[in-house]
Amino acid sequence: QFPRRCVTPEGLRSGQCCPSSPSSPSDPCGASLGRGQCVSIAADRRPHGPQYPHDGRDDRERWPVRFFNRTCQCNGNFSGADCGRCRHGYSGPNCDQRVTAVRRNVMQLSAAEKRAFVSALDQAKRTVHPDLVICTRRYQEIYGPDGNTPQFQNITIYNYFVWTHYYSVGKTYMGAGQPSFGGVDFSHEGPGFVTWHRFHLLQLERDMQDMLQDPTFALPYWNFAIGGSECDICTDDLLGARNNFDANGISANSVFSQWRVICESVDDYDVLGTICNSTETSPIQRNPAGNVARPLVQRLPEPQDVVDCLELNTFDTSPFYSTSSQSFRNTIEGYSTPQGNYDPVVRSLHNLAHLFLNGTGGQTHLSPNDPIFVLLHTFTDAIFDEWLRRHGPGQVVYPEENAPIGHNRQFNMVPFWPPITNAEMFVTAPENLGYTYAVQWPTRPFTLSEIITIAIVAAVLVVAVVGGAITCMMRARAHRSDEGLEPLLGEQFRSYSEEDRRYEKSQSVV
Numbered sequence: 413q414f415p416r417r418c419v420t421p422e423g424l425r426s427g428q429c430c431p432s433s434p435s436s437p438s439d440p441c442g443a444s445l446g447r448g449q450c451v452s453i454a455a456d457r458r459p460h461g462p463q464y465p466h467d468g469r470d471d472r473e474r475w476p477v478r479f480f481n482r483t484c485q486c487n488g489n490f491s492g493a494d495c496g497r498c499r500h501g502y503s504g505p506n507c508d509q510r511v512t513a514v515r516r517n518v519m520q521l522s523a524a525e526k527r528a529f530v531s532a533l534d535q536a537k538r539t540v541h542p543d544l545v546i547c548t549r550r551y552q553e554i555y556g557p558d559g560n561t562p563q564f565q566n567i568t569i570y571n572y573f574v575w576t577h578y579y580s581v582g583k584t585y586m587g588a589g590q591p592s593f594g595g596v597d598f599s600h601e602g603p604g605f606v607t608w609h610r611f612h613l614l615q616l617e618r619d620m621q622d623m624l625q626d627p628t629f630a631l632p633y634w635n636f637a638i639g640g641s642e643c644d645i646c647t648d649d650l651l652g653a654r655n656n657f658d659a660n661g662i663s664a665n666s667v668f669s670q671w672r673v674i675c676e677s678v679d680d681y682d683v684l685g686t687i688c689n690s691t692e693t694s695p696i697q698r699n700p701a702g703n704v705a706r707p708l709v710q711r712l713p714e715p716q717d718v719v720d721c722l723e724l725n726t727f728d729t730s731p732f733y734s735t736s737s738q739s740f741r742n743t744i745e746g747y748s749t750p751q752g753n754y755d756p757v758v759r760s761l762h763n764l765a766h767l768f769l770n771g772t773g774g775q776t777h778l779s780p781n782d783p784i785f786v787l788l789h790t791f792t793d794a795i796f797d798e799w800l801r802r803h804g805p806g807q808v809v810y811p812e813e814n815a816p817i818g819h820n821r822q823f824n825m826v827p828f829w830p831p832i833t834n835a836e837m838f839v840t841a842p843e844n845l846g847y848t849y850a851v852q853w854p855t856r857p858f859t860l861s862e863i864i865t866i867a868i869v870a871a872v873l874v875v876a877v878v879g880g881a882i883t884c885m886m887r888a889r890a891h892r893s894d895e896g897l898e899p900l901l902g903e904q905f906r907s908y909s910e911e912d913r914r915y916e917k918s919q920s921v922v
């Protein structure tokens with residue numbers, strides 16, 4: 413959420429978070445090197461939708477101005493809290509070398525690549541984030557009991573990924589003894605669903621690239637649209653098989669059976685007005701296809717569902733919410749049928765894949781604790797990128813106002829730092845964000861009327877070609893008969909007669 417260097421009592425009181433990079437001390441934002449400058453934060457003031465009627469009560473409104481109102485604005489390809497890093501897709505000391513991370517199907521990685529990926533995730537679960545810390549209290553209590561002890565904590569790279577999701581979906585605290593308000597979600601049920609999760613993954617990928625010192629490290633994806641009731645990536649060489657002794661647990665042969673979740677006590681946070689911290693508690697729970705109370709979520713999405721949702725032409729439709737119909741965003745998110753019809757009982761695509769997991773990965777405040785989340789969301793993001801590529805929509809199709817709070821085009825996504833808007837993620841990935849997907853997209857089978865049309869066109873073409881060939885042959889034959897010669901026989905006839913003449917001549921000399 414915020415750089416460790418900024419959350420001192422003085423830093424918080426100044427409202428300014430413009431640190432210097434370790435390679436250029438006493439040089440906020442690397443200004444003397446031309447990398448960036450400290451500027452005021454422009455936070456979206458356009459109206460949000462009616463779902464949130466409690467303006468003024470939540471630290472996440474007009475993010476991040478409750479905490480900081482000045483940040484580094486980086487030039488060119490420089491980026492990061494102190495402009496000491498490169499924009500996604502660039503590397504090198506001057507950030508002028510292009511790099512592209514290729515996100516591949518996790519099932520198609522070699523055995524060594526699978527081991528490397530699992531081990532990288534496990535390292536991220538245990539490595540303290542080098543730059544960022546999380547708040548453990550609302551802003552009202554951020555200076556601590558003595559007024560001088562900022563309430564922030566270190567957190568590991570992977571747990572930071574979990575925490576940011578939790579913080580974005582939490583309820584609004586309405587005061588002691590009041591029920592918290594749940595009609596708010598800064599990363600789901602709105603157009604920002606695709607842009608928020610895109611940045612969420614990019615941040616993890618970048619943190620892991622830095623941790624591994626490998627700028628080409630890429631998160632793989634799980635093609636969850638395979639139908640059926642088998643979790644194909646739930647094996648011990650990947651995300652962990654089912655535990656033979658506990659249907660809700662992960663096999664002891666998988667390192668993920670050792671992982672412990674954070675942010676489990678959501679009721680306590682809501683009642684006490686506290687915020688999840690970095691304390692790890694229970695093991696991951698997972699029981700794929702095991703939700704007997706909801707048979708509709710015992711199956712994975714079908715390949716055809718992806719084909720159908722990619723054909724929806726409109727990015728999002730009013731009210732830009734989980735009730736939107738004929739909206740690509742609400743369809744990929746999974747609140748409508750794959751053809752785009754909103755139906756409150758339907759769960760499809762992304763939502764269906766979450767609910768199929770039936771455990772930690774199916775509960776929004778906890779789901780990234782199960783690392784399947786990463787692979788489920790890279791595939792969701794691949795579909796979003798394919799939709800952007802096919803429909804080439806431009807930013808104008810992303811709603812500028814009246815989307816649910818947090819989801820307007822120019823809103824800074826909660827709780828990322830430095831501030832980044834939804835609009836900045838509404839671009840094609842290979843050209844703008846330095847990563848690409850290696851995916852073979854399923855194709856739509858032909859409809860009956862298309863088959864009939866193709867057959868008619870093919871028949872017409874055959875008739876035309878064969879008819880044309882016959883006509884040409886007949887014309888050629890007629891032309892040659894006009895000259896009185898049968899061409900092949902004529903050639904032979906001329907050559908034999910000349911030879912015969914030469915032979916006869918030689919015989920007469922003798």
Ligand SMILES: O=C1C=c2cc(C(=O)O)[nH]c2=CC1=O
Pocket residue numbers: 600759763764766767773774775776777779780
């Ligand atoms: O983690 C998530 C869990 C979800 C469950 C649903 C649902 O449709 O009930 N949706 C979810 C989104 C998540 O991100």
